[in-house]
Amino acid sequence: MTGTATAGAFGLASAAASWAAPDPGVDGTVWREYGTPLVAPTGPGPLSGETVAVKDLYAVAGHQVGVGNEVWLAQAPVEPSTAPAVAALSAAGAAIAGISRTDEFAYSLAGTNGHYGTPPNPAAPERIPGGSSSGSASAVALGQATIGLGTDTGGSIRIPSSYQGLYGIRTTHGAVSTDGLIPLAPSFDTVGWMTRSRGDLIKVAGVMEPNLPAAVPFPRAVYAESLIALADPDVGSAVRGAIADWPAELPSIDRIEFDAGQLPLWVKAFQTRQGWEAWQAHGAWIDLHWETLNPDVRSRFEAAAKRSAEELADADAVLASARATIDGALGDAVLILPSASSVAPPRDSAALGGEVIEDIRARTFQLTCLAGITGRPAVSSPLPVAGPPIGICAVGPRNSDRALAALRVNGS
Template identity: 50%
Template sequence: MTAVLGDPAPAGLLDAFWAYERALMANDLEQLDRLFADRPDTLRGDAAGLLVGHEQIRRFRGGRGGARLRTVLDVHVRVLGAEHALVVAVTELERGGRGQQTQVWQRGADGWQVTAAHVTVPAAAHDARIWRVVGDPLVRPTGAGPLDGLDVAVKDLFAVAGQPVGAGNPTWLGHAPVETTHAWAVRTLLGAGAAVRGIARTDEFAYSLAGANAHHGSPPNPRAPGRISGGSSSGSASAVSLGHAAIGLGTDTGGSIRVPAAYQGLFGIRTTHGAIPTAGVLPLAPTFDTVGWLTREASLLARVGDVLLPEVAPRPVREIVVVPELLALAEPDVAEAVGAFAASVDATTESWDLAHLESWREAFRVHQAAQAWAAHGPWLRTRLDSLGPDVRARFEAAAEITSAQAVAAAIGVASAGRTIRRLVGDRVVVLPSASSVAPLLAEDVSAVRDATMRLTCLAGLGGLPAVTVPRATEEGLPCGVGLVAGPGRDRDLLGFVRDREERLRR
C-alpha cells in the first residue's frame, strides 16, 4: 500500500500526481505534456543529463518509447508555499530495484503542473546499449607505460583474445570463433599500461553513422539527452562520455569516430590510412577503414597517439585555412561555431571549387558499398533478415552494384583523393566534423547522414588524418570542429590541439 507522508497535500495535488503516474505507465504523451508546465525553464533530469524547457522534455518522451514499469511505494509531500509543493515518490521497478522521483509542482490557471523533476533508477550492472561484455577490467595490462591506470572501451570489431568479434549483429556473433590473439591496436595499448574495460557496441558491421543498433538500442548521449549517440563507434564514444572508460578505441571509415565525437562533445581522431595496422580488425571497406580513438581530453588523445602512431619528425602547423564552401554544407548553428573556432586560431579564408563534391561522395558511397559486399556478402546473402532495416537496405543496395560500377567508382575515388590531397597541401583545413548537432532519437536521420557524408568523405577519399575538437552551438548543444591535414601529419594535429587544450575548451 502506498503511504502519503509529510505535510498535508494541498487540494488537487495528489490527484494530479496520480494522473501523472497513470499517464507515465500508459505512455500517454498528451496527458504527460499537459501535466508538465509549458515553460522554457521547466526542468527534467536523470543520470543521462538535464532537459531544459517543455519542448525538449516533450521530444525526449516521444522518442524513448515509454518509461520502465514500476510501483509507487511511498509519496512524501512538502508544502513550499500557497501554490508550490515538493513531492518525492519512492518507486520499485518491475525488473527489480528501487528508485526515486522528485518533483516540484505549481498550481496555476491550468491546475497543478510539474515545473521541475529528477528521476533516479537503480544503475544497471550492465548497460547492453553500451557494452557487449564488460569486466573490472575485462583484460588486464600486459606492460607498464604512459597509459598506466587507464581503461579502454574496445569497439566490437577488434579481436580481443578469449572473446569472439560480434560486429553488432547477434547472428554473426553466434557463428564467430573465439579469438586467440589481440588485434594489433589492442595488444599495443595493453602493452602501454592500459586495461580493456570491455567490448563496446557498434552499429551492425560499422555500416552506419547513427549509433542506433536495431538489436541493442542507441547508446545514451549524456551531453545531449534524447539525441542519438552517433555511430558506428557509438558504444566506445558513450563509454568515454559517461566516464566508464578513458579511451574509446574505434574505427573510422566514413566518419565513425568524427561523428560520435561531434555529437557527444569529445576529442577524436581518424588516423592517416595505413598509419596504424588493422590486423585483427573486422573490415568494412579496406580502402577507407582506419583505426581511431576518442577521449575527453586533448592531452590524452595525443598520449594515445604517442603509443599507436609511427614516430615521424614533427612539422609545426604553420598555415590554417577555412573554406566557406565547406562551412555552408553544415547547419547554420554548427557553421557559426566552426567559423568562430577558425577565427580563434587565425585561420585564413580560402575558396574551393566544390563542383565535383557530389560525384566524389557518390564514388565514395559506391566504392564503400562494393567493398562491404565483397567482405560480408558471401555470409550475409542468406542472412539479410538478421540485419536491422537501415543496414539491411545498404547491404541490399551494395549487392546490386555491378563490376563496371565498382571499377568506375574506384577510379573516381582515386581521382578525388589526388585532388583533395592537393587542395589540403601542407596546411590544416578547418571544417565541420558533422553537418549538424545530434538528431533527436525519433528523427529520420537519412538526410543528416547524406549531409554529413559530404563533409566526412573528404578525409576518407584523401586517406587523410582528421581530428575532432569539441565545441558547442549557441543553444549549448555539442558539435565538432574538424581539423584535416596531409597524410602522415597525425602527430602534428594531435600536438596542435594538445598545446592549445585550455584555449580550445573556452
C-alpha cells in the first residue's frame, strides 16, 4: 500500500483502538490517505484543476480499500486496478487528492466512526457531518477537495450535503458503474458526488454520465405537505419558503396528496432488502469479526443476519407495490421535499445512547427511501438560511440526472 496509513499502523486491534492521522497536519478523521496529489490525473479534460476525495469504498490502483473498519483494512489486498467511476474523473483531468473516511461499510447516515473519529462539519462545527460519505463531504466543505466522490444507498450523499451546505447528487440506479466498489446493497447502491457549487455538480455529471441528456423538458414540479411535515419545523418552514418563492423560469409547482402513512412499511421493506444484501456481501467476514464493529453498525448487521427468505419475499412485494405507487404519483414530474428531516444533530447527541440519531434517521429514511425504491436520481441543494444548513431535494425521473443537477430549485 502506498501512503502512510498502512495496515501496520492499525494492526489487528479491537474497534476501540486509536487511529493515526495519515500524515502530520492532515485530519485523520477526514482522510485515510492524502497526497499532493495522491494520484495524478491520467489526462487533461473538463475537470483539469479539480481535486477529488474518494470515499474509502472505491478501488484505487496501488491502494487498499478500508470500508471504515481497521481490521478490514489490515487484511485488505492492494487493488490492482481503479474503479471506473474514479477512473472517469481522473481521465477528465481531476487529481485524486486522497481516500476519505466512510461510516463503517457505509451502513450509517450519521458520519460518526468509532475507529477514526467523527469528521468535522465546518458549516456547523458543533454538529455531526452526516454519513456515510462523511469524509468526502467534509473534505469538500473544508476546501481540501473540489469533488467529493461518495455513494448513496439510503441517503449517504443527500444527508451530508444537507448537513454541510453542499450540492450533492444520487444518480439514477445503474446509470454509473459500481464496478470496483465495495457494495452495501446492490439493489439500491448508487454512485454520487458533492460539490460547493451547482456549476461543479453539473460539470461532473457531464463527465460521469455523458450518454444522458443534458436537458429534459420536465412538465412540472410537485410537493406533498405530508412529506414536508415529516421534517422538523425549521426544516419544513425553509422548504415551504422555497416552494412559495418558486422561480418563475422553472416548471410550475403543484401540491399533490400523498399518503405518508405507508412510509414506515416501505422503509421496513427497504431495510429488509438492504440488510439481506449487506449480509450476503459481508456476513462471512463479519461472523469472524463481530467485535470490530461500531455498536450502531453491529446492531444493523445483527438484524440483517436474522432475515429469512420469507421476510425477503414479503419485503420485495411491498417494494414492488411502493415503486408502482410512487411512479404513478410522480410520472415525469420532479418531486420537491426536504433532503433530511432535521439540521445536523449536535455532535454530543451521537453519544447519548443513539436515541436522538435513530429518531432523526427513521424520519429521514422516510424521505430518502422514495428515490431509493424507484431508482430515481435526487439532487440536494443548500437553502439560504441562517444557522445550520438545510437542504432541499429534487427527485427526478430516471435518467434525468444531468438536467436535474441544473434545476435551480434554491435560486442558485
